[in-house]
Each structure stands twice: as C-alpha cells, then as structure tokens.
Amino acid sequence: MSELPLSATADAALQAAPATKARGYWATVGRRITRDKVSMACALVLILIFLSAILAPWLGLEDPYKGSMIRRLRHIGTVGYPLGTDELGRDMLARLIYGGRLSLVIGILPVILAFCIGTSLGLIAGYVGGKLNTAIMRTIDVFYAFPSVLLAIAISGALGAGILNSIVSLTVVFVPQITRVAESVTTGVRNMDFVEAARASGAGPFTIMRVHILGNVLGAIFVYATSLISVSMILAAGLSFLGLGTKPPEPEWGLMLNTLRTAIYVNPWVAALPGAMIFAVSICFNLLSDGLRSAMDIRN
Amino acid sequence: MLAYIARRIVYVIPIVISVALVCFLLVHITPGDPLVAVLPADASQELAAQLRAAYGFDRPLPVQFGLWLLRALHGDLGNSIATGRPVLAEVMRAVGNTVTLAIAAAIIGFTMGILLGLIAGYFRETWIDKVATSFAIAGVSVPHYWLGMVLVIIFSVQLNWLPAVGAGPNGSNSWAWDWAHLQYLVLPAITTSVIPMGIVTRTVRALTGDILSQDFVEALRAKGLHETGVFRHVIKNAAPTALAVMGLQLGYMLGGSILIETVFSWPGSGFLLNSAIFQRDLPLLQGTILILALFFVFLNLLVDIAQAAIDPRIKRG
Numbered sequence: 001m002s003e004l005p006l007s008a009t010a011d012a013a014l015q016a017a018p019a020t021k022a023r024g025y026w027a028t029v030g031r032r033i034t035r036d037k038v039s040m041a042c043a044l045v046l047i048l049i050f051l052s053a054i055l056a057p058w059l060g061l062e063d064p065y066k067g068s069m070i071r072r073l074r075h076i077g078t079v080g081y082p083l084g085t086d087e088l089g090r091d092m093l094a095r096l097i098y099g100g101r102l103s104l105v106i107g108i109l110p111v112i113l114a115f116c117i118g119t120s121l122g123l124i125a126g127y128v129g130g131k132l133n134t135a136i137m138r139t140i141d142v143f144y145a146f147p148s149v150l151l152a153i154a155i156s157g158a159l160g161a162g163i164l165n166s167i168v169s170l171t172v173v174f175v176p177q178i179t180r181v182a183e184s185v186t187t188g189v190r191n192m193d194f195v196e197a198a199r200a201s202g203a204g205p206f207t208i209m210r211v212h213i214l215g216n217v218l219g220a221i222f223v224y225a226t227s228l229i230s231v232s233m234i235l236a237a238g239l240s241f242l243g244l245g246t247k248p249p250e251p252e253w254g255l256m257l258n259t260l261r262t263a264i265y266v267n268p269w270v271a272a273l274p275g276a277m278i279f280a281v282s283i284c285f286n287l288l289s290d291g292l293r294s295a296m297d298i299r300n
Numbered sequence: 301m302l303a304y305i306a307r308r309i310v311y312v313i314p315i316v317i318s319v320a321l322v323c324f325l326l327v328h329i330t331p332g333d334p335l336v337a338v339l340p341a342d343a344s345q346e347l348a349a350q351l352r353a354a355y356g357f358d359r360p361l362p363v364q365f366g367l368w369l370l371r372a373l374h375g376d377l378g379n380s381i382a383t384g385r386p387v388l389a390e391v392m393r394a395v396g397n398t399v400t401l402a403i404a405a406a407i408i409g410f411t412m413g414i415l416l417g418l419i420a421g422y423f424r425e426t427w428i429d430k431v432a433t434s435f436a437i438a439g440v441s442v443p444h445y446w447l448g449m450v451l452v453i454i455f456s457v458q459l460n461w462l463p464a465v466g467a468g469p470n471g472s473n474s475w476a477w478d479w480a481h482l483q484y485l486v487l488p489a490i491t492t493s494v495i496p497m498g499i500v501t502r503t504v505r506a507l508t509g510d511i512l513s514q515d516f517v518e519a520l521r522a523k524g525l526h527e528t529g530v531f532r533h534v535i536k537n538a539a540p541t542a543l544a545v546m547g548l549q550l551g552y553m554l555g556g557s558i559l560i561e562t563v564f565s566w567p568g569s570g571f572l573l574n575s576a577i578f579q580r581d582l583p584l585l586q587g588t589i590l591i592l593a594l595f596f597v598f599l600n601l602l603v604d605i606a607q608a609a610i611d612p613r614i615k616r617g
Contacts, residue, residue, distance in 0.1 A: 149556030275446025
C-alpha cells in the first residue's frame with residue numbers, strides 16, 4: 001500500500017513527460033518568432049488588414065457600392081475621400097477595406113483546402129507506399145507538367161468565371177504541390193524506430209498515421225502551405241483581374257485593378273492602389289512564412 | 301549518358317499522353333454547349349445538330365479523344381471556331397512572341413538573380429545580404445500584373461519614355477530587332493523578369509551559403525587558393541541546381557505569360573488564351589493549353605539532360 005502513491009506519481013510523471021516536451025518545442029518556436037521583428041511587423045500589418053476587413057461595416061465608411069457620376073476619379077487626399085474615388089465615383093478607402101473580405105477569402109481558402117486534401121493524400125501515399133503510392137504520385141506528376149498559372153487559368157477558363165470556380169481551380173493547382181511535400185516528409189518518418197515500435201505494440205495503420213506520423217510531419221507541411229498563400233493571393237486576384245473570378249460590382253482587389261486600368265491616364269495613383277494592397281498582403285505572408293520556417297528550424 | 305537520355309525520353313511519353321488527356325477533358329467538362337460561340341441564338345435544331353456533327357461533338361468522349369489525339373499527332377489541332385483558321389498556325393505565331401518576351405525577361409531576371417544571389421550568399425548575414433534578400437522577396441511577392449501597370453504609369457503616362465501597350469508601331473504583330481520594336485519589349489520584359497529574379501536570387505544565395513560552409517572550401521583556402529579560385533568552385537558546384545531552377549522558371553514564363561500579356565496587349569500565347577477563353581473558342585483553348593504544356597514538358601526534359609551532362613552524379617543515381 002505504501003508503494004502505491006509513489007508508483008502513481010511515477011506514472012503521472014511518465015505521462016506528463018512527452019506532453020511537456022511537446023509544449024516545449026512550440027513554446028520555443030513561439031518565443032523565437034515573437035523575437036523576430038520582421039515577422040512581428042508583418043503579423044501586425046496582416047492583423048490590421050484582417051480586422052478592418054471583418055469590421056468594415058462598423059468603421060463608419062462610405063457605402064462601397066454607391067457611386068456618383070459627379071465625383072468620379074477624385075485624387076488621393078480629396079476632402080471626404082482620403083484615397084480618392086474610382087471610375088464610378090465610389091469611395092476608394094471603403095472599397096479597399098471591403099475588398100479585403102473577398103480578396104482574402106479567395107486567396108487563402110484554396111490553400112486551406114489544398115492543405116487538407118494534399119496532407120491526406122500525401123500521408124496515405126507516403127505511409128501505405130507500394131502501388132497506391134505510385135498511383136497517387138504519378139497522377140500528381142501529370143499536374144506538374146503544367147505551369148501553375150497556366151493550369152489555374154485553363155481550369156478557370158474551362159469552368160467559366162465565378163468565385164467558386166476560381167477557388168476550385170486554385171485548389172487543384174496547390175493540391176499536387178502540398179501532396180508532394182507531405183509524401184516526402186511522411187516517407188522520411190515512416191521507417192523511424194518509434195513508428196516501428198508503435199506497430200509492434202499493436203497500433204493499427206490509422207492510429208499510427210494520426211498519432212505518430214501526423215504530429216511529426218504537420219509542422220513541415222504547414223510551413224510549406226503558408227509559403228503558398230502569397231502565390232495564391234496573387235493568382236486569385238489575377239484571375240479576377242482577367243475577369244475570371246469576382247464579378248462587378250463586388251469590391252475585390254484584382255477586379256478593382258482591372259476596372260481602374262482605363263483610368264491610368266486620368267488618375268494613375270488611385271488606379272494602382274488595389275494592387276498595392278495585394279502586394280502588402282502577399283509580402284507580409286511571405287516574410288511571416290520565412291520567419292516561421294526559421295523559427296521551426298525547417299530547411300527546404 | 302545515352303542510356304540516361306533514352307530512359308528520360310521513355311518516361312516522358314506517358315506524361316505527354318496524360319497531358320493531352322487533361323487538355324481534352326478540361327474543355328469537355330465545360331458547362332454549356334461548345335458551339336455557343338458560332339451558333340446564332342435563333343439557330344434551328346437541325347443546324348445545331350449539323351454543326352455538332354461537323355465538329356465531331358456528337359460522338360462518345362473516348363472516340364473524340366482518340367480522334368483528336370491522332371489528328372494532333374499529325375499536327376492538326378482543328379480550326380478556331382472564332383476565326384476559322386488552323387489552331388496550330390495561330391498558336392505557333394503567338395508562341396513566337398511569347399518566346400521573345402520570355403527570353404528577354406530571362407536574360408534580365410537570371411543575370412540579376414545570379415549576381416544578387418552570389419553577392420548575398422557570399423556576404424551572408426551582412427547588410428548587403430539583407431538588401432539583396434529584400435529585393436528577392438519583393439520580386440516573388442509582387443503581383444506582376446500590377447507592377448506592369450505601375451511601370452506603365454511611371455514610364456509611359458508620366459515620363460512618356462516608352463510605349464504602354466502593343467508589340468510594335470501601329471499595332472504591328474510581327475517582331476523585328478530594331479529600336480522601334482525593342483522599346484515595346486522593355487516594360488513587359490522587366491515586369492516578367494521580377495519573379496525569376498527573386499527565385500534565382502534565393503536559390504543561388506542558399507546554394508552559395510551551403511557550399512561556402514562545406515569543409516572542402518576550408519581546405520581550398522588552407523591550401524592558399526585565392527578567393528577568385530574559391531568562387532570558381534562555388535559556381536561549379538551551384539551550377540546544376542541553379543540551372544534546373546532557371547529552366548523551370550523559363551517554362552513558367554512561357555506558360556504563365558497570360559497576365560502580363562493582357563496588361564501590355566502583347567500578342568503572344570497568353571493573349572491568345574485570353575481571347576480563346578472569352579470567345580469560348582474551345583478548339584483554340586484546347587490547342588493553346590496543349591502546346592504550352594508540351595513546351596513545358598520538353599523544356600523540363602532538356603533541363604534534366606543538361607543537368608545530367610554537367611553533373612556526373614545524376615546519371616549514375
């Protein structure tokens with residue numbers, strides 16, 4: 001009886017050990033990234049853009065859809081219209097802030113979807129191996145035979161214009177890339193001793209994948225996926241810019257850039273504003289992804 | 301080496317067939333009638349059926365694919381629905397302009413990228429590295445179609461130094477190597493070059509840093525080799541990977557030129573693709589995508605072979 005409390009503490013300590021260690025890693029990553037000034041500045045900019053997009057209706061902005069023929073293409077700094085007005089006389093500040101809503105969704109959602117699909121495919125291909133791996137990876141190779149911009153435009157062009165179609169086409173572009181990364185990291189982990197040990201102790205393939213492999217590969221795949229957000233933002237806005245994504249009068253940065261193109265001779269700097277937003281978001285995600293990569297100590 | 305080349309070529313065949321299948325399916329998953337572009341809104345049922353039979357749209361899909369592939373092998377990609385001209389001729393003429401643009405951009409982007417990458421890798425963690433890396437990150441993060449607009453605003457609208465759109469005086473479509481034409485190339489080429497510039501800079505910087513931190517470099521320096529000699533070793537070791545990345549980038553520039561060609565109204569393959577999409581000209585769409593994808597596949601093949609030729613480790617593996 002006197003031994004019981006002791007062994008119970010030992011048990012508790014044993015169980016707690018891996019948990020503290022896991023937290024230790026993420027705490028280290030967190031500490032490293034909060035010390036990185038560039039990453040923090042980018043995170044701040046992104047938070048501001050996200051918050052203003054979400055809170056747009058409560059910011060006391062002009063109506064982003066309401067135009068007026070008498071105040072078209074006002075310059076930056078006009079009283080009442082700090083960033084000027086567009087070709088239909090709509091307030092640019094309001095449209096840029098409201099535009100963040102659609103632009104961010106169509107830019108980021110494809111990466112999230114591709115992350116889920118690609119991770120599952122890569123995990124299965126990498127863990128099961130053999131014929132299934134060959135089947136999945138050779139199919140992926142076919143998509144690699146297309147330059148990504150061409151593939152996105154080909155799918156969008158075939159499906160027709162629309163927000164949903166542009167999200168679908170970008171997801172199709174990113175799934176192969178994420179699958180390849182997921183497959184290669186999974187193949188690297190699956191022959192390690194701890195996976196063998198789990199298998200020997202009777203864990204099924206699903207448990208091994210979920211508990212032992214996923215935890216060890218997710219970080220690398222996640223960092224890779226974050227590096228795709230910048231490309232995705234540029235491509236999503238690019239599809240709208242070509243007229244394959246958002247339809248007017250919806251405020252969206254790529255589409256705004258397209259409709260303002262004709263205004264570059266009248267009011268060039270107002271016409272360039274939506275692109276500056278895409279650039280800002282894209283470069284912040286790129287720098288943040290780089291910061292995360294070095295904080296997690298992952299090499300490409 | 302020959303065995304390696306043969307193996308790589310054999311490996312390309314299934315890829316080419318799958319690419320053709322994807323191009324074919326892409327157009328056939330399209331919602332709506334493929335003849336919508338040519339058929340008048342009040343066309344009779346018989347006329348629609350007649351046209352459908354003429355274009356072969358009435359047959360089962362596998363048969364259509366087989367016939368299309370067979371004809372494509374003979375260089376017949378059908379006729380454009382909008383213009384009635386052969387698709388292959390239309391695409392090849394446009395591709396010529398895209399190749400001109402891509403090569404000009406490659407010369408700018410790769411030279412800048414290699415220089416910035418070498419400098420950044422050599423002076424790692426100094427302010428020089430930081431400046432070069434910022435250039436690279438800006439290059440890969442910038443929406444290039446927007447950069448094109450900004451360059452037009454600065455150099456065409458404000459300064460009036462260079463033309464804003466087109467590929468030659470008076471809307472000319474044929475290219476010539478004189479200043480009258482070259483001035484049209486400057487802005488699109490610079491715009492196209494920023495992404496490869498950024499990616500090549502990053503690659504070369506990482507390679508240079510890796511190679512310089514290896515033991516053999518220490519040994520070379522200990523032996524008393526001059527820094528320029530060390531640099532030659534760096535370039536030799538970085539070349540295969542850098543070459544592969546540049547080959548891929550050239551492929552992206554050829555296949556992904558649609559946005560820039562739209563901004564500058566550059567009469568290349570991307571511009572053609574754009575009009576094919578919006579006129580719902582399916583044979584033209586199919587043919588353009590197929591040819592651009594095949595260009596990309598063969599460019600990759602060439603890069604692989606070139607890489608094996610300069611790096612003996614690859615063909616042994």
